[in-house]
Structures are given as structure tokens and as C-alpha cells.
Amino acid sequence: MTNSQNAQQETVDAVVVGAGFAGLYMLYRLRQLGLKARVFEAGDGVGGTWYWNRYPGARCDVESMQYSYSFSEELQQEWQWSERYPRQDEILRYVNHVADRFDLRSDIQFETRVTAASYNDDSGNWTVRTDRGDAVEARFFISAGGCLSAGRVPDIPGLDGFKGKWYHTGNWPHEAVDFTGQRVGVIGTGVTNVEVGDFVVLNWRAVCGECRACKRAQPWYCFNTFNATQKMTLTDGTELSPALGIGAFAEKTLVHAKQCTKVNPAADPAAVGLLGCGIMAGIGAAMNTGNVSHGDSVAVIGCGGVGNAAIVGSRLAGASVIIAIDRDAKKLAKAQQLGATHTIDSSDLDEDGVVAAVQALTGGFGADVAIDAVGRPETWRQAFYARDLAGTVVLVGVPTPEMMLEIPLLDVFGRGGSLKSSWYGDCLPERDFPMLTDLYLQGRLPLDQFVSERIGIGHIEEAFEKMARGDVLRSVVVL
Numbered sequence: 001m002t003n004s005q006n007a008q009q010e011t012v013d014a015v016v017v018g019a020g021f022a023g024l025y026m027l028y029r030l031r032q033l034g035l036k037a038r039v040f041e042a043g044d045g046v047g048g049t050w051y052w053n054r055y056p057g058a059r060c061d062v063e064s065m066q067y068s069y070s071f072s073e074e075l076q077q078e079w080q081w082s083e084r085y086p087r088q089d090e091i092l093r094y095v096n097h098v099a100d101r102f103d104l105r106s107d108i109q110f111e112t113r114v115t116a117a118s119y120n121d122d123s124g125n126w127t128v129r130t131d132r133g134d135a136v137e138a139r140f141f142i143s144a145g146g147c148l149s150a151g152r153v154p155d156i157p158g159l160d161g162f163k164g165k166w167y168h169t170g171n172w173p174h175e176a177v178d179f180t181g182q183r184v185g186v187i188g189t190g191v192t193n194v195e196v197g198d199f200v201v202l203n204w205r206a207v208c209g210e211c212r213a214c215k216r217a218q219p220w221y222c223f224n225t226f227n228a229t230q231k232m233t234l235t236d237g238t239e240l241s242p243a244l245g246i247g248a249f250a251e252k253t254l255v256h257a258k259q260c261t262k263v264n265p266a267a268d269p270a271a272v273g274l275l276g277c278g279i280m281a282g283i284g285a286a287m288n289t290g291n292v293s294h295g296d297s298v299a300v301i302g303c304g305g306v307g308n309a310a311i312v313g314s315r316l317a318g319a320s321v322i323i324a325i326d327r328d329a330k331k332l333a334k335a336q337q338l339g340a341t342h343t344i345d346s347s348d349l350d351e352d353g354v355v356a357a358v359q360a361l362t363g364g365f366g367a368d369v370a371i372d373a374v375g376r377p378e379t380w381r382q383a384f385y386a387r388d389l390a391g392t393v394v395l396v397g398v399p400t401p402e403m404m405l406e407i408p409l410l411d412v413f414g415r416g417g418s419l420k421s422s423w424y425g426d427c428l429p430e431r432d433f434p435m436l437t438d439l440y441l442q443g444r445l446p447l448d449q450f451v452s453e454r455i456g457i458g459h460i461e462e463a464f465e466k467m468a469r470g471d472v473l474r475s476v477v478v479l
Helices: 021-032 073-077 088-103 268-278 280-287 305-317 331-339 351-360 378-386 407-415 429-441 457-468
Strands: 009-019 037-040 114-120 125-130 137-141 198-201 258-260 297-301 321-327 341-346 366-374 389-394 417-420 451-455 472-477
Touching: 009 021, 009 114, 021 037, 021 088, 037 268, 037 429, 088 351, 088 457, 198 268, 198 389, 198 429, 258 429, 268 280, 268 429, 268 451, 268 472, 280 305, 280 366, 280 389, 297 305, 297 378, 305 321, 305 366, 321 351, 341 351, 341 472, 351 378, 351 457, 378 389, 417 451, 457 472
Parallel strands: 009 037, 009 137, 297 321, 297 366, 321 341, 366 389, 389 417, 451 472
Antiparallel strands: 114 125, 125 137, 198 258
16 A cells, blocks of 8 residues: 555554564455454555664574465465575565565555554444544554564763764664764663773673583683674675684674673773783683692793793793793793793704703603693693693693594503693683783783784785794784
């Protein structure tokens, strides 16, 4: 039915409010029952939620086949979804196809809002009035607006006097919005831990608080960490897969609120940003997983960014002997600057030679904690045998899928102690990031020394080459 310019005075069997999925189905069923119905819809097209919620990236979190109508076998067979979880534009095409296929528009009055509905006990009818002056009598009044029919604008102080443009995802403009060259602030639904303008470090293990690890008070092992549920897309709708759920080498990203950890804004972003991944992994491997204590001896195998961070973590924890092991003299020199008390150049040593060298520096016993920051079978065996009896081995270097480890089971039993893997340094971002940032600002955590250079986004490949040669610890992209 075309938009009504003249008030309608009529009597029908049923009035339906809303031409979304529920409203269209009700209209179809009422017709099947031989009843006359009138549908009022505020928008100028069908779709309901999917007509109004058309912001970039909007899609359904229910599988497409379950989100389809099942009242018509022919409809089910003729429509082919292109994705398992369809985007808004495809859902809207589908619902328009349904409306056209069953000629539903002829009983829908668009751009019309219901303003009142009253029930008459004597007649047993409803009187439904609209903002166009319609007064329709009906036996049945069916509200098909749904729980998402009215977008709630948050009570944001200053919004009334804001001079710029603001948009609500529940009532997104039908024409494209161009944010090029504009400063944009985004406030997501239900976000309480951060707000626009906060200085944050992103993390890739936002704990859920509900899994079995979290419930036994070990949230650093969380088995159900959060990522953003909404998919990140390009402006043309192309879906992206952000690395570790937070992305990299991009001017913008989309993350879960709990992946944002507020830290002191006085800190240098290039330095504290390193806590978001490898540096936290290394520091945590020593302090959290390895539980390095005052007076301990620690051996760290591999002195890249993660290994040197483990050296820094061991120093913070009060280790008395910190042994850096690597084949690169430049890395060993950096390790000494960051707190290593001894170095071992392993370029000419076999596995037994590395073990003997560590034992020679620890009274013949081996280290209390041995950290493998390389992640190869050879280096893990070195860590295993270079530790003292009942000592701890921490694997923080990430192996490749094809790597296999062979070691006598009797040695595992006979040497005792703990064999651990360190996931992200077993950190709790909301606890560790602010604390380590404060230590950095106090001059007790030398994060600046990990920033070998600051580069533009166009020099990423060159930076990887430098890292492979051991020329840098970290190259930080500054946008």
C-alpha cells in the first residue's frame, strides 16, 4: 500500500503494528485465516530492526537458516544465503523478497506511527489511531514492534549542546556516512570500564569471569576470553579477521571493552603499548608463571624481545643471578644492559655445553628457574637439564605445529619440579598493565629500551627484516 496522505476510516479484523519479521508473518497468517488486516509501519520500507539498524558491520548473530521463514517450503528452497551469519543488507534484501513474493505491501501503510490504541468493552473492538489521522476499528490489535523497536539514546552529559554530528546505531542514516578527516568518538552499548578519551593498552586475553578457571580464582588461565562479537569490516562490507582479536598495523580497530585496559596517560604510548603482547609475555613468564623470588637464579634462553623482557621481570622479582643465553653478541649485550648478571654465547655450544655453562654459574647445581623464550625442542631440553633439581621450566617461546619433543620419562620423574607453559605471561591485564606502567613512570621498568625505533606504517616489512637480523628488539609503528 502506498503512503497514506488521507486519513483512513475503516474497519478490519486485525491491526498489526510494525512491518518487521514478526509483522510480515502475522499479516501472512491473518490472510491465510481469511481475515482482513492493516499493518502500520513507521519506516518507508519493510524490515523492522534491519530497516533501522544499518550501521557499518551490522549482521545477525543467529545462523541464516534459523533466521529464515519456515511457513513456505518454496520460499526456503528459492532463497540462497551467501553467509552463515548474514549481514544487514542481505537480511533486508531477503525480507523485501518475502514482501514482494507474497504481495504483502498492499496491506501495509508506511510512514505511519500508531499514536493510541483503546479497547471498547461494549463492542469488543479496538480503536487504533495514527499520526496521519487514521481511526481504524479492529477485533484484534497486535503489536509486532519487538524489543528492539525503539533505540535508546544514552543520557550523555552535553549531548544536547553538542555542535557536531552524532549518530545512533539504532537509527543509522540510510545514506552513507563519510568520516574522512573527522575526529570520531565511539561509545558502545554496555561499556562501563572505559570511555571516550581514555588512555588504554589493548590486550588479547579479556577474561570472561564465568569459566571454570575464572571461578576457581585463576582468571589468568581463562578458557573463554572475549573478543568483539561484531565483525570488523572495510567500508564496502568486506569482513576482516583481526590478529589475536585486536588487530595490528591499522589506524582503527574494533575490540571488546574488556580488551581495553586503562593506564596512566603520562606514559609514552610507544613504550607502554608493548605491554599488550610480547613484553608482557616475557615479564609474566618470570614473575607470574616462573614465580621468580628474591635470591633465585634464573636462566633465560633466547634474548629477543620476549627473552629480554623475562630478564627484566627476573630483575624486578629480585633474582640474584640472571643468565642470558643467545647466539647473537648484540642481543647478549642488550641483555646485560637490561639486567643480566651473566651471559653465555651458545653459538659454539651443543646442548650439553649450554647446560654445563649454566651449572658452572650456579654452583654446579643449575638455575632455580629456566625460561625457554625460543620454543624449540633443543632449547626446551637445555632449559630442562639446566635447572636445579626440583626447579622450574617455563616455556614462553611458541613452537611450530610440526615440532616434537623426546625426553626420557625417568628424567622427568627423577628431576622433579615444575614444567610450565606461559600463556601471555599468565597475566591479568587489569591488574598487571597499570602496575607495570606505574613502575615504568617511576624509572624501575626500562620499557623505553625495548623501543629500538619508531617508524611509519609504510616501513613495516623493513622492520620485520631488521628483527629477523637481530638489529632491533621492537620497532613501534607511530600513526
